[in-house]
Amino acid sequence: MNRSGALNPSPRTLDVESVVHFHQLVSAGARSMNGWHAQSLDLRGRSQDLRALDPQGAIFLGCTFDDGVEESLRRRGALIFPQLHKVPFNPYRSSVYTANELYEDIASTEYESTLDARVYEWSILPGQRGSLDATLAAALHDHAIGDALDELLDHGALSGRKMVGVMGGHAAQRGTNAFADAARLGRLLAQAGFTVATGGGPGAMEAANLGAYLSGLPDADSTAALESLAAVPGFRPSVTAWARQAAAVVERYPGGTPTLGIPTWFYGHEPPNLFATHIAKYFANAVREAILLELCNGGIVFLPGAAGTVQEIFQDACENYYGAPETITPMVLVGREHWEQTFPAWPMLRSLAAGKPMEDRIFLVDTVEDALAVVVG
Numbered sequence: 416m417n418r419s420g421a422l423n424p425s426p427r428t429l430d431v432e433s434v435v436h437f438h439q440l441v442s443a444g445a446r447s448m449n450g451w452h453a454q455s456l457d458l459r460g461r462s463q464d465l466r467a468l469d470p471q472g473a474i475f476l477g478c479t480f481d482d483g484v485e486e487s488l489r490r491r492g493a494l495i496f497p498q499l500h501k502v503p504f505n506p507y508r509s510s511v512y513t514a515n516e517l518y519e520d521i522a523s524t525e526y527e528s529t530l531d532a533r534v535y536e537w538s539i540l541p542g543q544r545g546s547l548d549a550t551l552a553a554a555l556h557d558h559a560i561g562d563a564l565d566e567l568l569d570h571g572a573l574s575g576r577k578m579v580g581v582m583g584g585h586a587a588q589r590g591t592n593a594f595a596d597a598a599r600l601g602r603l604l605a606q607a608g609f610t611v612a613t614g615g616g617p618g619a620m621e622a623a624n625l626g627a628y629l630s631g632l633p634d635a636d637s638t639a640a641l642e643s644l645a646a647v648p649g650f651r652p653s654v655t656a657w658a659r660q661a662a663a664v665v666e667r668y669p670g671g672t673p674t675l676g677i678p679t680w681f682y683g684h685e686p687p688n689l690f691a692t693h694i695a696k697y698f699a700n701a702v703r704e705a706i707l708l709e710l711c712n713g714g715i716v717f718l719p720g721a722a723g724t725v726q727e728i729f730q731d732a733c734e735n736y737y738g739a740p741e742t743i744t745p746m747v748l749v750g751r752e753h754w755e756q757t758f759p760a761w762p763m764l765r766s767l768a769a770g771k772p773m774e775d776r777i778f779l780v781d782t783v784e785d786a787l788a789v790v791v792g
Contacts (some may be wrong), residue, residue, distance in 0.1 A: 448473035477507030506555035514689040553698040580711035583619025583718030590645030600783035601626025615676025621688035628671035714745030
């Protein structure tokens with residue numbers, strides 16, 4: 416799946432990934448930029464090269480040029496998407512986010528002043544979601560995030576390992592058994608060689624990312640981290656206090672195991688957790704949900720949750736129901752009482768799967784250890 420949402424990526428285009436890459440192409444004797452795509456590059460000081468190259472068919476997104484160069488490129492056939500002003504984010508960014516970026520200076524500033532909060536505030540300004548400029552900025556941003564996620568999964572820190580998704584409710588409080596179970600699951604999955612992916616929010620998502628992040632450390636360190644976090648059980652009433660407690664744990668245990676979070680600004684009440692080392696945050700929740708489910712090629716574990724988790728169960732079930740047998744991945748629901756009585760998704764899932772290739776790929780288990788056994792087995 417193309418995580419940028421592109422309908423039909425062309426094999427005849429070339430992503431110019433950096434100024435160094437641009438220099439290499441020029442040094443190798445390039446005469447034309449036809450099919451080149453350059454994004455968020457500072458090309459000041461490259462005026463002579465840009466004037467010498469034929470720009471017909473090139474696309475520049477949010478790049479910076481010396482005076483007069485942009486006009487020259489456009490006049491000679493390049494397509495240039497300008498930098499968008501009064502937007503608190505870079506819609507042409509070339510990488511996914513980090514927690515440090517979204518929560519910069521959280522130790523000394525309130526959450527409301529962070530990049531994460533400012534972007535959400537921008538997104539809900541009166542009339543914003545119907546504004547052409549805002550729609551364009553958000554769409555370009557989500558495309559850029561998807562492109563960066565492709566690069567991360569194909570060639571970056573998260574390449575070369577199967578990915579298992581952990582889905583669960585945002586309401587699980589630090590210091591509870593539910594939170595500890597989710598953290599233990601993340602830890603076990605990472606120790607078994609999987610990359611852990613979550614929706615990137617609080618609750619069970621934070622716990623699973625935490626468990627994976629600390630998976631290379633002794634059990635005592637993981638226990639100490641859980642105890643420390645329990646001092647601030649949830650992100651209500653104060654996201655600031657919740658984030659600062661997590662930031663203190665990250666500072667105490669830097670350089671943890673890589674883990675992925677895919678949150679969304681659509682749900683502004685769910686701040687991203689700080690234990691995902693790579694955060695692919697989208698504006699469009701539908702795109703985010705589809706991507707999160709699609710990339711979990713090692714299966715998905717569904718911990719107890721409510722409406723959002725139920726939605727994810729049946730969205731994943733739909734993919735498996737219609738998918739080729741070779742593409743079907745395990746669906747593991749943890750908690751018999753929860754999924755048979757509280758929210759009886761299991762009976763419906765079992766009926767849906769009856770007689771289909773997915774029938775032997777759905778599981779209802781009691782513990783996270785049982786879930787691990789299914790995914791590994």
